[in-house]
Amino acid sequence: RESSILVRLHPADTNTKEPLDAALDRNDIAIGGMSSALVTAVIFGLNSICIDPRSVCFEIEDREQWLNDISWMNWSGSEIKTGEALEYLLCQQS
Numbered sequence: 001r002e003s004s005i006l007v008r009l010h011p012a013d014t015n016t017k018e019p020l021d022a023a024l025d026r027n028d029i030a031i032g033g034m035s036s037a038l039v040t041a042v043i044f045g046l047n048s049i050c051i052d053p054r055s056v057c058f059e060i061e062d063r064e065q066w067l068n069d070i071s072w073m074n075w076s077g078s079e080i081k082t083g084e085a086l087e088y089l090l091c092q093q094s
Contacts, residue, residue, distance in 0.1 A: 008037075032057070043067070 008023045030041030033052035050057040075085040
């Protein structure tokens with residue numbers, strides 16, 4: 001099998017209109033930093049290398065547990081501002 005390297009720049013940095021999922025479908029590995037594209041790559045099941053220790057994708061040891069954990073990390077700004085997110089999480093501890 002022939003190997004190749006594909007670099008997909010952020011859409012703001014290029015004229016490409018290719019959807020992210022199309023690029024991910026053609027690849028086995030994703031390398032990135034603090035980006036939603038790398039999160040999507042992990043969700044898609046690609047082997048992922050994260051170079052930014054601040055990222056939620058940095059050093060994932062158990063993908064299944066990571067998927068469970070990240071599902072609890074999605075709150076809108078208004079849900080955080082109103083306290084709805086915190087209230088929900090506090091209720092889950094009881």
